[in-house]
Amino acid sequence: xxxxxxxxxxxxxxxxxxxxxxxxxxxxxxxxxxxxxxxxxxxxxxxxxxxxxxxxxxxxxxxxxxxxxxxxxxxxxxxxxxxxxxxxxxxxxxxxxxxxxxxxxxxxxxxxxxxxxxxxxxxxxxxxxxxxxxxxxxxxxxxxxxxxxxxxxxxxxxxxxxxxxxxxxxxxxxxxxxxxxxxxxxxxxxxxxxxxxxxxxxxxxxxxxxxxxxxxxxxxxxxxxxxxxxxxxxxxxxxxxxxxxxxxxxxxxxxxxxxxxxxxxxxxxxxxxxxxxxxxxxxxxxxxxxxxxxxxxxxxxxxxxxxxxxxxxxxxxxxxxxxxxxxxxxxxxxxxxxxxxxxxxxxxxxxxxxxx
Amino acid sequence: xxxxxxxxxxxxxxxxxxxxxxxxxxxxxxxxxxxxxxxxxxxxxxxxxxxxxxxxxxxxxxxxxxxxxxxxxxxxxxxxxxxxxxxxxxxxxxxxxxxxxxxxxxxxxxxxxxxxxxxxxxxxxxxxxxxxxxxxxxxxxxxxxxxxxxxxxxxxxxxxxxxxxxxxxxxxxxxxxxxxxxxxxxxxxxxxxxxxxxxxxxxxxxxxxxxxxxxxxxxxxxxxxxxxxxxxxxxxxxxxxxxxxxxxxxxxxxxxxxxxxxxxxxxxxxxxxxxxxxxxxxxxxxxxxxxxxxxxxxxxxxxxxxxxxxxxxxxxxxxxxxxxxxxxxxxxxxxxxxxxxxxxxxxxxxxxxxxxxxxxxxxxxxxxxxxxxxxxxxxxxxxxxxxxxxxxxxxxxxxx
Numbered sequence: 001x002x003x004x005x006x007x008x009x010x011x012x013x014x015x016x017x018x019x020x021x022x023x024x025x026x027x028x029x030x031x032x033x034x035x036x037x038x039x040x041x042x043x044x045x046x047x048x049x050x051x052x053x054x055x056x057x058x059x060x061x062x063x064x065x066x067x068x069x070x071x072x073x074x075x076x077x078x079x080x081x082x083x084x085x086x087x088x089x090x091x092x093x094x095x096x097x098x099x100x101x102x103x104x105x106x107x108x109x110x111x112x113x114x115x116x117x118x119x120x121x122x123x124x125x126x127x128x129x130x131x132x133x134x135x136x137x138x139x140x141x142x143x144x145x146x147x148x149x150x151x152x153x154x155x156x157x158x159x160x161x162x163x164x165x166x167x168x169x170x171x172x173x174x175x176x177x178x179x180x181x182x183x184x185x186x187x188x189x190x191x192x193x194x195x196x197x198x199x200x201x202x203x204x205x206x207x208x209x210x211x212x213x214x215x216x217x218x219x220x221x222x223x224x225x226x227x228x229x230x231x232x233x234x235x236x237x238x239x240x241x242x243x244x245x246x247x248x249x250x251x252x253x254x255x256x257x258x259x260x261x262x263x264x265x266x267x268x269x270x271x272x273x274x275x276x277x278x279x280x281x282x283x284x285x286x287x288x289x290x291x292x293x294x295x296x297x298x299x300x301x302x303x304x305x306x307x308x309x310x311x312x313x314x315x316x317x318x319x320x321x322x323x324x325x326x327x328x329x330x331x332x333x334x335x336x337x338x339x340x341x342x343x344x345x346x347x348x349x350x351x352x353x354x355x356x
Numbered sequence: 357x358x359x360x361x362x363x364x365x366x367x368x369x370x371x372x373x374x375x376x377x378x379x380x381x382x383x384x385x386x387x388x389x390x391x392x393x394x395x396x397x398x399x400x401x402x403x404x405x406x407x408x409x410x411x412x413x414x415x416x417x418x419x420x421x422x423x424x425x426x427x428x429x430x431x432x433x434x435x436x437x438x439x440x441x442x443x444x445x446x447x448x449x450x451x452x453x454x455x456x457x458x459x460x461x462x463x464x465x466x467x468x469x470x471x472x473x474x475x476x477x478x479x480x481x482x483x484x485x486x487x488x489x490x491x492x493x494x495x496x497x498x499x500x501x502x503x504x505x506x507x508x509x510x511x512x513x514x515x516x517x518x519x520x521x522x523x524x525x526x527x528x529x530x531x532x533x534x535x536x537x538x539x540x541x542x543x544x545x546x547x548x549x550x551x552x553x554x555x556x557x558x559x560x561x562x563x564x565x566x567x568x569x570x571x572x573x574x575x576x577x578x579x580x581x582x583x584x585x586x587x588x589x590x591x592x593x594x595x596x597x598x599x600x601x602x603x604x605x606x607x608x609x610x611x612x613x614x615x616x617x618x619x620x621x622x623x624x625x626x627x628x629x630x631x632x633x634x635x636x637x638x639x640x641x642x643x644x645x646x647x648x649x650x651x652x653x654x655x656x657x658x659x660x661x662x663x664x665x666x667x668x669x670x671x672x673x674x675x676x677x678x679x680x681x682x683x684x685x686x687x688x689x690x691x692x693x694x695x696x697x698x699x700x701x702x703x704x705x706x707x708x709x710x711x712x713x714x715x716x717x718x719x720x721x722x723x724x725x726x727x728x729x730x731x732x733x734x735x736x737x738x739x740x741x742x743x744x745x746x747x748x749x750x751x752x753x754x755x756x
Contacts, residue, residue, distance in 0.1 A: 001426060002358050003652075003659035067357065236741050251744040253734070259741055260733035264673040271652035271670070278357050290648070297645035345641035346634070 003274070005071070012064075013071050019044055020079040026323045029080060033185040038082040045083060046114035054093050055112060061093075066215060067277040070222035074273070077226030077334075080326045082186045084117040084150040086219045087157065091212050092118035095157050095165060098203045107155060107167075119153035119177075121145035121192055125163060125213045126339035126347075134160045134194060139201060141166055141194040142174075147337060149216075151177045151190035158192070158199065159213075163206035166199040173197055184333035186326055211280075213338060214291035218276045220334040221294045224302040225266070225273050227327045227334075231309035232262045234324065238313050249312075258308050265301040272297060292348040296341035299334065306331040359655075365426050372434040375405060380440045390444045390478055391520070399444045399475045407431050408443035409473045412453065417470030425662050436607060446517060448472045448479030451595050452525050455542075459583050459591050468544070480547070482512040482526030482569060483592065490731050492527075493536045493589060497571060499528040499543065501578065506530070506543060508551075508574040514725065518554045518567040521547050531586045540588035545576040561717045562701070603726050604678015606650035609685060612715070613647050615708055616640065616689050623692055623707070630692050643685050650677060669740040676732040679722045686716035 005013075024041050032038040045051075053069050055061020062068075069090050076085055088111055096104045110116040124132055124145060134143040145158055156177070158166045168175055174195030182189055202208065236259050239250030249255045276294035279287040306328045310317040317324050335341065361369070384395045402408040403419055410428060412418025421427075435442040453472055456465050471477045488495035497510025508528055518524070523546055531539035547554070551574035557566040583591040620631040620640060630636050653670050660667045689712040690697035699705045700713050723729050737743040 001361055001659060002663060003655045004357070004663065004665060006357070236743060240743065247747065248744060250737075251746060253730075253746060256737035256743050256746075257730070257733040259743060260676075260736035263669055263736055263740055264676050264733075267669050267673050268649035268653035268677065271656040272649040274357070275652040275655070278359070282359070293641075293645040293648050296641070297649055300642075300645075342638060345638055345645070348641050348644070349631075349637050 003271070005274075009068060009071055012068060013075055015048060016045070016050070016072055016075040017078070019048060020075060020081055024079045024081045026326075029082070029186065029323065029326060032082050041081060042083045042085075042088075042117075043114055045085070046112075050085065050089050051114055052093075052112040053089055055108065059108065061112065065278075066090075066218070066280045067274065070218055070273060070277040073219040073222035074226035074229075077223030077228075077330065078230045080186045080227060080230075080330045082188070084119070084153055084188070086216055087118035087120040087150050087153060088114075088116075090219055091120050091122075091157055091216055092155065092167075094215065095167070095202050095208075095212060098165075098208055099200070103200060110154075116154035117150060119148050119150035119156040119192075120216060121148040121151075121156050121158040122209065122213050122216060123147040123338055124161070125159050125209060127343050132191075134158055136160045136162070136164060136166065136199070136201075139166075139199055140196045141168060141199045142196055144191060144193050146191045148177075148190055148192050149337070150188050151179055151192055152188065153177075156192055157202070157212070158194075159209045162204070163209050164204040165202040165209040165212070167202055168192070168194065168197055168199045172199070182333060184329045186330055187333055189333075189337075210288070214288055215280055217291050217295040217338050217344070218273070218280060220337055221269075221273050221276060221291075221298045224298050224331050224334045225269055227330045228262075228266055228269075228302040228305040228309075231305055231324065231327050231331075232259070232266060234322075234327075235259060235262065235309035235312035242314075255312060258312055262305045262308050265304055269294075269298045269301050289348055289351050292339075292344040292351065295339055295344045296348070299331075299341050302331040303335055361426055361430070365430060368427055369430045369434060372407070372431055373438075375407070376434060376438040376440055380438055383440045387441050389441075390446060390475060395444060396475045398441070399473075402443045403473060407435070409449070409453075412457070412469065412473065416457075416465055417473045425658065429658060433607070436611065444475040444478075446478060447481045447525075448477065448523075451481065452479055452544075454595050455525075455591060456582065458594055461582075463579070464544075464582065477522045478517065478520065480515050480518040480521035480524050480567075480569075482515055482518075482524045484514045485511060486513050490728055493540065495527055495529060495540065497526075497528050498532065499530050499541065499576070501530075502575075504578045505575045506578060506581070508543070508545075508571045508576060510571050512569045512571075513557065513566070515554075515567045515569050516565060518547065518569050519556065519564065523547060524569070525582075527588050527592055530588075534586055537589045538586050540592075541585050542582040542588035542591040543576055544580045544582065545574065549574050549576065551575070559717075559721065561714050561721075563714070565718075565721070603722055604650070604674040604676070604681075606647060606654050606678060606681075609647050609678065609682055610651060612682065612685055613640075613644060616643075616685060616692070619689055619708060620692055623696075625694070636688075636692060639688050639691075643681070643688060646677075646681050647685075650674075650681060669736070672732070672736050672740045675726060676729050676736070679719055680729065683716065683719040683723060686712050686719060690716060 023044050049062055050072060052061035053064045057063035076083060092111055096108055129146055132144050132146040134141055134145050154170050156168050158168055174197040176193040179188055179190040239255050240248055242249050272294050276290045279290045310324060310328055313324060316322060383398050384392060389395045406419035406421055409418040410421050411423045414420035453469055456469060483492060485495050485497060499506040499508045523544060526543050527540050528543055529539050530541040551572045553570040555568045556564045557568050559565055621629060623630045656667055656670055693707055696705050738745055
């Protein structure tokens with residue numbers, strides 16, 4: 001029995017963190033926010049092998065598990081790194097396992113070497129807002145999908161109203177790919193509109209799209225875990241430095257207890273993320289429910305940490321000086337994306353009613 | 357990462373299950389029955405099987421197995437699943453026996469551990485005092501040496517089981533001039549020693565969970581001290597952390613959660629099941645998510661123990677989070693029942709085992725007891741996050 005990270009997994013996180021410490025610091029982040037180009041960060045991650053994490057070793061990949069991908073997502077969250085990671089390194093490679101070898105090889109190697117990126121249009125599976133809906137007729141898609149992750153990517157994975165999964169390519173007839181501004185400037189999100197757009201069917205089985213939704217959710221969970229841990233660390237460090245009334249504020253119980261409460265909420269989220277990611281590979285009968293609960297619970301804990309850590313910083317936490325708000329907003333984004341807590345908790349009830 | 361226990365352990369689990377199937381009916385039905393003949397016979401059987409006192413050496417009346425964390429966990433899980441009591445509990449077996457194994461003299465181990473394991477000696481713990489709660493080390497119950505006897509004066513509070521315990525293990529101040537942590541000793545004595553007065557302390561649950569215990573010139577043989585004079589604080593602390601973990605057990609919370617979900621499926625308002633009402637559904641799912649997180653945290657701690665890794669922060673938060681979670685869970689059950697949730701005592705409308713209100717209050721007691729939530733937060737911030745200690749207020753001369 002071993003429920004902990006292996007040395008290889010810790011080494012993986014170390015190498016990603018080391019790279020991001022050097023290449024994706026706050027200054028680089030501000031530049032990205034200003035001119036929108038973060039290409040070099042993704043290129044660097046591709047060089048570290050991030051693009052082929054989940055690819056079987058037989059296909060030249062690293063053959064790693066979903067948990068390993070989640071550990072990378074945790075590092076990206078900790079650094080609020082702008083990357084097309086979820087679509088390009090996780091969802092698209094896994095989706096392509098369901099298609100014939102010809103189609104697979106067409107997209108897989110350019111994804112792995114970073115030549116192309118992939119977007120994720122699955123949010124309607126969690127609950128369609130407004131008129132958003134995609135329908136399929138004879139492998140042509142029409143309609144609208146909202147809250148797409150990386151909508152301007154070279155390929156986009158799209159779920160339809162029958163929970164079938166399709167792949168559309170940038171430049172296809174009738175396809176519009178629009179980016180919308182959100183509070184989270186470290187992520188690219190928006191919508192796609194389709195009008196009789198030719199698409200490749202990945203799978204008509206709803207279980208395939210739903211499984212990918214679970215996996216994408218767990219990636220967001222890991223991202224929030226990393227971001228929230230960073231905020232907690234920053235709050236503790238700040239409280240040990242900042243002096244008022246001739247004492248560091250971290251010696252006041254009011255401040256210490258805020259930090260203790262953050263740690264108490266966040267620490268079990270680590271085990272929960274591990275388990276949810278592990279279950280997706282190894283415990284299929286628990287995977288859906290665990291992913292739902294992890295999505296909701298870690299969002300709640302993360303939101304609590306985001307506001308409390310900001311509060312520990314006092315006025316400076318509210319300003320742009322430390323850039324703390326990037327983490328606050330990333331956690332806020334992850335909370336809503338692919339199912340807010342109330343929605344996924346309702347899903348959790350329905351899953352159990354179906355099982356009962 | 358590998359969550360399977362392996363075939364050796366699954367065989368062991370099957371043995372435990374078979375034993376429970378065959379013999380489970382011989383167990384006392386009341387979990388808190390420590391004194392009946394049935395309870396003592398069950399205890400004897402469990403020791404013989406190695407399902408309790410498992411790792412305690414044979415010469416002290418235990419089963420004498422090598423420590424095996426997974427087997428211990430399997431036994432606990434299977435007994436809980438079968439709803440069969442896993443033997444006599446209480447602070448004697450849980451806390452005093454491990455303390456004696458570590459720090460007791462050979463004579464103390466031989467005389468005390470075997471009858472304690474058999475259930476013939478039941479113990480209570482004399483730690484807290486009216487003026488020594490969170491600041492336990494400031495305790496003032498004192499003992500002075502008179503010939504070869506310690507003479508104890510003072511009082512203890514929150515003493516569970518003192519009204520039926522045979523013996524007490526007790527912290528007393530024996531070195532009044534030493535710094536407060538260095539002036540305490542750890543004494544054992546019979547509860548029928550002259551000069552001991554036990555008075556019930558009724559609490560908000562209307563149950564006699566605690567007592568006050570008063571000592572007037574209580575004379576105790578000098579050989580009944582564990583460890584040296586002035587080392588009592590260290591003796592007590594060898595096992596205090598262990599008690600805290602037990603208070604937040606997420607596996608017990610899971611059982612209560614399942615009862616709660618069952619309650620929500622049967623309870624109706626205007627003919628509609630509570631489980632079908634979105635507000636209640638959301639509340640119970642929130643709690644299910646928290647229970648899940650704490651169970652995975654517990655799994656992480658179990659794994660860390662087996663693989664000799666440390667996860668200090670994951671351990672430190674268990675008492676705080678676990679007791680708050682139970683309190684919240686029992687509260688939801690009361691809200692689910694509404695006015696029926698107020699039923700108590702002999703009310704014919706009590707739902708399930710009728711323990712929802714009792715637990716709701718009892719867990720508020722546990723949020724306060726065993727180191728309050730505020731003390732837990734001090735520990736988490738100071739030891740877990742390395743934040744500075746609160747500056748100490750200097751006691752004025754003559755006012756120590």
